[in-house]
Amino acid sequence: GAGVSQTPSNKVTEKGKYVELRCDPISGHTALYWYRQSLGQGPEFLIYFQGTGAADDSGLPNDRFFAVRPEGSVSTLKIQRTERGDSAVYLCASSPGQGTFGTDTQYFGPGTRLTVL
Amino acid sequence: GDSVTQMEGPVTLSEEAFLTINCTYTATGYPSLFWYVQYPGEGLQLLLKATKADDKGSNKGFEATYRKETTSFHLEKGSVQVSDSAVYFCAPPASGGSYIPTFGRGTSLIVHP
Numbered sequence: 001g002a003g004v005s006q007t008p009s010n011k012v013t014e015k016g017k018y019v020e021l022r023c024d025p026i027s028g029h030t031a032l033y034w035y036r037q038s039l040g041q042g043p044e045f046l047i048y049f050q051g052t053g054a055a056d057d058s059g060l061p062n063d064r065f066f067a068v069r070p071e072g073s074v075s076t077l078k079i080q081r082t083e084r085g086d087s088a089v090y091l092c093a094s095s096p097g098q099g100t101f102g103t104d105t106q107y108f109g110p111g112t113r114l115t116v117l
Numbered sequence: 118g119d120s121v122t123q124m125e126g127p128v129t130l131s132e133e134a135f136l137t138i139n140c141t142y143t144a145t146g147y148p149s150l151f152w153y154v155q156y157p158g159e160g161l162q163l164l165l166k167a168t169k170a171d172d173k174g175s176n177k178g179f180e181a182t183y184r185k186e187t188t189s190f191h192l193e194k195g196s197v198q199v200s201d202s203a204v205y206f207c208a209p210p211a212s213g214g215s216y217i218p219t220f221g222r223g224t225s226l227i228v229h230p
Binding site for chain 2 (some may be wrong): 033035040041042043045048056060091093103105106107108109110111
């Protein structure tokens with residue numbers, strides 16, 4: 001079956017530009033997570049959605065980062081005024097969200113590699 | 118401080134050797150604990166998990182036991198194969214009552230024939 005998909009797979013942009021990264025979760029999964037992974041590091045949590053609402057956005061580094069999930073399915077991570085330090089692989093994951101909170105297995109997408117020149 | 122401490126790599130082993138990758142965490146309560154794996158050129162995927170104290174998660178010959186008394190979830194395999202070469206991530210939740218998995222830095226495992 002279809003897994004989590006992310007587009008684009010690669011994005012190169014210039015410092016100061018605006019970018020949008022898209023995530024299509026597994027159909028029926030109510031929970032969706034965004035992480036970013038720098039080289040040699042583990043994924044760093046950014047934001048978690050349960051349905052349409054951001055249940056935890058404590059990982060967003062600053063107000064240049066914003067994410068939406070208007071219909072409870074596809075999510076878009078938006079980065080304004082990109083900086084070179086934003087360069088990383090941005091990962092999306094989804095989980096069923098039906099069981100006891102915190103026990104769900106996350107299913108990861110392949111990631112979007114963002115390079116800010 | 119860090120909420121998860123994971124053994125640094127790379128770990129280099131010969132085929133059929135015994136593997137241990139240590140992982141300790143700081144979260145309180147009874148969080149679920151996970152190990153994820155990233156094979157070369159592939160995305161992150163769940164390897165195993167344990168949802169309560171003293172549970173043992175297992176998959177593909179790997180095991181990890183949820184030790185609440187030592188807040189540890191060490192990954193073990195009795196006989197590694199070349200195909201186990203990958204990066205392994207321990208993922209307990211962050212501290213402070215959160216149940217969002219927080220990933221360690223990853224341990225690279227290289228298995229030689």
